[in-house]
Amino acid sequence: MKRILVIGVLIIAFAAANEKRFTNSSNDGKTNPLLWMILNQISGFDTKISKLQDKNEQVNKEISELKLKQKETDNNAGKIKTINSKISEIRKFQNHDGNSVYEKAISKMKADIRNLQSKHSNDDRRTKQILKMKGDVKDLQAKHMQDDKREKQLQEFNQRLKALRNDVDILKKKDRQSCESGWKLFGNHCYFFGLQKASWHVSKRECESRHSYLVKIETKTENSFLYSTLTAYWKHETFWIGLNDLTTEGKFTWISDHSSVAYKGWDPTNPSNSGGNEDCTEIHDVHWNDNNCSRRYNFICEKQIG
Structure with a gap:
């Protein structure tokens, strides 16, 4: 210029x-x-x-x-x-x-x-697409987090359900290992102490009406349990048990299964068959005694748990 x-x-x-x-x-x-x-x-x-x-x-x-x-x-x-x-x-x-x-x-x-x-416009479009993709990724991440949260909640629910089932099983087990009201637990058996005085035969039917039988004493431990219970609540009371020789004189068996006597808790002077008609057995204090079946005593019923 x-x-x-x-x-x-x-x-x-x-x-x-x-x-x-x-x-x-x-x-x-x-x-x-x-x-x-x-x-x-x-x-x-x-x-x-x-x-x-x-x-x-x-x-x-x-x-x-x-x-x-x-x-x-x-x-x-x-x-x-x-x-x-x-x-x-x-x-x-x-x-x-x-x-x-x-x-x-x-x-x-x-x-x-x-x-x-x-090109700048194309870059803007690409930028918008990238931003949209980032938004989609965030949405997917949020959805994934929600799914993880739901899965965690489901796992917690399953754990609680498992714990509840365990509690139910324990309760069922305890229920199987417990006795209904009015019965006492010993071992895996329940015992009912009937305080309405009746003959041996009537007492037998009373036990059967309760889906049980007149008690069968098989061990010294079981006999001691009955004795401690009687002396604690009904000292000097007499209770019928399931032992008898109604079928064969002198051959005592248990009414529940007609088995012979294994453990014996007789009083030293019994069985005596005094008067020739003592075919049923009762327990007082810790000893057994044969007695007349028509006498009216309390009775003890027994049944297995479950």
């Missing part, structure tokens, strides 16, 4: 000198046609210079816009560098009458800008 201005000034100075010389040598005072042509060319150059200055301002404005675009598109630094290089080439052409080259360069820059804007 500076070169053009210098050339213009020189041309104007040269034209003025010639015009003065021509005027002094002319007799009719008319302008030389050559000078007129030079002045017209100078005027044309001035117009072009003005247009180039306007275009230069426009180019500078577009350069500023491109630099702003450059900040927004960090990923396109290489292409913007290429555009800057082209801008430098355009500035070189501004010293010549290269309007066609200038227009092509501007068009190329605009096309590159559109491409950059399109």
Whole structure:
């Protein structure tokens, strides 16, 4: 641009000198046609210079816009560098009458800008897609956490259910190992102490009505349990037991299973069969005694748990 201005000034100075010389040598005072042509060319150059200055301002404005675009598109630094290089080439052409080259360069820059804007738009779409994918991932993670929470709750529920089942089993076991109200537990058997006095046969039926039998004493330990219970609650009371010799005199068996006597807890003077009709057995204190079956005593029933 500076070169053009210098050339213009020189041309104007040269034209003025010639015009003065021509005027002094002319007799009719008319302008030389050559000078007129030079002045017209100078005027044309001035117009072009003005247009180039306007275009230069426009180019500078577009350069500023491109630099702003450059900040927004960090990923396109290489292409913007290429555009800057082209801008430098355009500035070189501004010293010549290269309007066609200038227009092509501007068009190329605009096309590159559109491409950059399109790529930027595509990047925005990709960014939105990535953000959407991140949102989907977060939703899946949240759902996975909910599923994990449900699974944990299910595991806790199963553990509680298992514990409840264990408690039920324990209760059932205890229930099987316990006796109903009014009965006393010893070993794996329940014992009922009937306090309504009755004959041996009536006492037998009373036990059967309770799904049991007149007690069968098989061990010394069992006999001691009965004795301790009787002395604690019904001291000096007499109770029928299941031992008898109703079938064969002198051969005592248990009414529950007709088995013979294994453990014996007789009083030292018994069985005596006093009077010839003592076929049933009762217990008082700790000893057994054969007695008349028609006598009215309390009775002891026995049954197995479960």
